Amino acid sequence: MSSREFILQRVRRNQPAWRQLPEVPSFARPLADPLADFGTALKRMGGTLADPPGSAALDDVIRARFPTARVICSADPQVEGTRRVDAVRHPGDLADVDVGVVRAVFGVAETGSVWLSEREFGVNALGFLSQHLVVLLDPRSIVANLHDAYAHAGFREARYAVLMTGPSATADIEGVLIRGAQGIRSLTVIPVAAKSAATATTQRRTS
Amino acid sequence: MSRVDHAEASSKFIEAKDHAEFHDKRLWDLRKKRDVESEALPEWEELRSLASAIKEHTLTHLADYLEEFERNATTNGMVVHWARDAAEHNQIVFDILQAHDATTLVKSKSMLTDECEMRPFLDNRGIEIVETDLGERIQQLDDEPPSHIVVPAVHKLRGDVAEVFGRTIGTDPKNSDVPYLAESQRNHTRPYYLRAQAGMTGANFAIAETGSFVVCTNEGNADLGANLPNLHIASIGIEKLLPKVEHLGVFVRMLSRSALGSPITQITSHFRAPRPGTEMHVVLVDNGRSERLGMEDFWYSLKCIRCGACMNTCPVYRRSGGLSYGSTYSGPIGVIIDPTFNLRKYSSLPFASTLNGSCTSVCPVKINIHEQIYKWRQIIAERHQLPMVKKEAMRVAGKILSSPRMYRAAVEAAAAGIEKLPRFLVYNPFNAWGRQREVPASPPSTFRQWYLKNRGKRE
Numbered sequence: 001m002s003s004r005e006f007i008l009q010r011v012r013r014n015q016p017a018w019r020q021l022p023e024v025p026s027f028a029r030p031l032a033d034p035l036a037d038f039g040t041a042l043k044r045m046g047g048t049l050a051d052p053p054g055s056a057a058l059d060d061v062i063r064a065r066f067p068t069a070r071v072i073c074s075a076d077p078q079v080e081g082t083r084r085v086d087a088v089r090h091p092g093d094l095a096d097v098d099v100g101v102v103r104a105v106f107g108v109a110e111t112g113s114v115w116l117s118e119r120e121f122g123v124n125a126l127g128f129l130s131q132h133l134v135v136l137l138d139p140r141s142i143v144a145n146l147h148d149a150y151a152h153a154g155f156r157e158a159r160y161a162v163l164m165t166g167p168s169a170t171a172d173i174e175g176v177l178i179r180g181a182q183g184i185r186s187l188t189v190i191p192v193a194a195k196s197a198a199t200a201t202t203q204r205r206t207s
Numbered sequence: 208m209s210r211v212d213h214a215e216a217s218s219k220f221i222e223a224k225d226h227a228e229f230h231d232k233r234l235w236d237l238r239k240k241r242d243v244e245s246e247a248l249p250e251w252e253e254l255r256s257l258a259s260a261i262k263e264h265t266l267t268h269l270a271d272y273l274e275e276f277e278r279n280a281t282t283n284g285m286v287v288h289w290a291r292d293a294a295e296h297n298q299i300v301f302d303i304l305q306a307h308d309a310t311t312l313v314k315s316k317s318m319l320t321d322e323c324e325m326r327p328f329l330d331n332r333g334i335e336i337v338e339t340d341l342g343e344r345i346q347q348l349d350d351e352p353p354s355h356i357v358v359p360a361v362h363k364l365r366g367d368v369a370e371v372f373g374r375t376i377g378t379d380p381k382n383s384d385v386p387y388l389a390e391s392q393r394n395h396t397r398p399y400y401l402r403a404q405a406g407m408t409g410a411n412f413a414i415a416e417t418g419s420f421v422v423c424t425n426e427g428n429a430d431l432g433a434n435l436p437n438l439h440i441a442s443i444g445i446e447k448l449l450p451k452v453e454h455l456g457v458f459v460r461m462l463s464r465s466a467l468g469s470p471i472t473q474i475t476s477h478f479r480a481p482r483p484g485t486e487m488h489v490v491l492v493d494n495g496r497s498e499r500l501g502m503e504d505f506w507y508s509l510k511c512i513r514c515g516a517c518m519n520t521c522p523v524y525r526r527s528g529g530l531s532y533g534s535t536y537s538g539p540i541g542v543i544i545d546p547t548f549n550l551r552k553y554s555s556l557p558f559a560s561t562l563n564g565s566c567t568s569v570c571p572v573k574i575n576i577h578e579q580i581y582k583w584r585q586i587i588a589e590r591h592q593l594p595m596v597k598k599e600a601m602r603v604a605g606k607i608l609s610s611p612r613m614y615r616a617a618v619e620a621a622a623a624g625i626e627k628l629p630r631f632l633v634y635n636p637f638n639a640w641g642r643q644r645e646v647p648a649s650p651p652s653t654f655r656q657w658y659l660k661n662r663g664k665r666e
Contacts, residue, residue, distance in 0.1 A: 007491070010493075014497055022261065024261075024456060124430070124434040127430070129435075150453050160477070163474075172389075173360070175236065181425065182427045
């Protein structure tokens with residue numbers, strides 16, 4: 001008998017009596033100011049919510065935040081950077097990236113998380129090998145809580161989907177909190193609506 | 208296999224006073240942070256009930272959900288393997304690595320691979336394994352198992368880490384600055400992500416309807432390991448299944464709040480299919496789980512989501528350290544899981560508890576941990592696995608407690624005794640209880656004396 005058959009057979013034999021699957025409510029709560037709630041939650045997790053860029057060019061805003069950055073790798077058409085992620089062949093080629101730039105599909109007010117998948121990253125490692133990450137987020141694309149987040153169709157479509165919440169962190173030594181464990185050292189969210197047709201489609205799907 | 212002597216091992220832990228005191232404080236701090244988070248969510252108790260019910264439903268339909276997961280994961284392009292036990296799991300992982308000529312593996316934390324003792328198995332076959340979680344890496348370099356399921360090196364102080372890193376990865380052994388140590392590990396580990404041929408993760412949840420699995424971490428190491436090499440292997444215990452994506456809302460909301468007192472882990476990753484041109488393998492591991500599923504009193508422990516809240520709240524765990532349990536799983540959850548692996552070896556563990564029930568009240572999936580601990584004690588006593596001293600003490604206690612007259616006499620004598628005895632007699636090496644605390648002053652009268660005087664006449 002294969003191990004598969006062996007395990008399934010024993011599980012079937014030993015399963016306790018049938019128990020019902022409960023319905024999960026949405027725990028919906030109206031949010032007066034989703035962006036403000038998102039910002040508060042993000043700050044707690046060590047991330048930064050930047051001011052809206054207004055009429056300033058995004059490239060200039062990012063450059064001003066990271067004046068010493070040599071490599072700015074962008075996965076979003078609204079930011080030029082110094083390198084386009086489309087030009088990257090192997091994920092390891094991102095090892096020298098100082099600042100990665102990507103647009104999130106939506107944010108979660110409860111936790112300050114942003115939702116990203118392989119479609120937004122271009123190369124997934126952009127979110128982890130980069131020293132810093134800048135995330136563009138349409139302030140209209142913020143859901144209230146994680147129940148709303150998990151209703152998003154992206155979880156059924158993406159090969160890889162991640163809820164990123166602030167920078168990488170560890171407290172493994174004496175509970176001392178270190179922001180910038182092994183992945184990104186900082187995460188900055190810039191609230192700005194998408195301009196291109198491609199990202200506009202994404203937004204319609206989330207709303 | 209020799210028996211684990213929890214009390215004996217704990218006494219060594221307690222000897223290192225600074226360590227023991229810090230350990231207690233650090234874990235209690237996590238427990239308090241968990242309280243702040245849970246109290247901030249009005250639906251917390253409802254979430255616990257939902258989580259418990261969803262898990263119980265899944266476990267009572269587990270075979271169907273496992274098949275559904277396999278079907279969908281395979282359709283998505285993953286390769287699904289099944290392992291009856293630890294040995295088969297380790298062999299499967301080795302075979303996958305060999306088929307890909309992989310000699311270096313970047314690995315994120317997984318209790319399951321510790322349970323299977325995978326590292327020594329692969330070490331002996333020439334595979335270089337780099338644990339990438341900071342705490343787990345410290346433990347690997349110090350050749351020790353993790354002492355806590357969420358914070359593996361919580362029993363170490365910064366000076367210990369400086370010593371380990373100084374000896375192994377070339378840092379200054381006298382520099383115990385925590386940011387320096389963490390940065391050193393970051394820089395030391397980074398090149399491995401770039402050159403390893405394989406990455407490995409565990410999984411916190413596996414979703415039947417999508418054939419995907421979820422990894423909750425904070426350091427970024429799991430996602431580096433999964434997104435750089437062309438091969439990703441995930442070891443998943445069969446009890447990690449959930450029916451649908453929507454159920455993640457319930458569990459992800461509670462996992463990190465219970466574990467660390469943060470609303471979510473920094474990185475919550477969902478793997479549904481391999482990147483184009485790469486391979487993703489899932490190993491579904493039984494290793495005693497299907498058998499536990501058939502244990503009437505104990506199958507509820509399979510609901511566990513490995514948050515560690517029961518450990519952080521447990522006064523015995525906090526004061527004895529995870530390594531004293533002599534098993535991969537320590538603390539209250541370990542106490543009820545370990546005997547299912549080997550009753551004789553772990554027969555002392557169910558006594559490493561005060562039965563205060565705090566573990567049960569913080570458990571996000573409502574496992575009746577302290578009741579299970581009590582049930583294990585009964586089984587161990589019935590099978591004559593009790594040590595002599597405990598047996599004798601219980602025999603005497605049983606006699607006294609079954610006779611009201613003897614009980615009253617004993618209580619009065621004890622109260623009088625403590626007052627009048629010289630200190631050296633009460634706080635002597637035989638009184639383990641008095642070693643770290645004062646015996647409270649006995650009240651002027653026993654409850655019975657007080658009751659007879661104040662209320663007795665009304666009867």
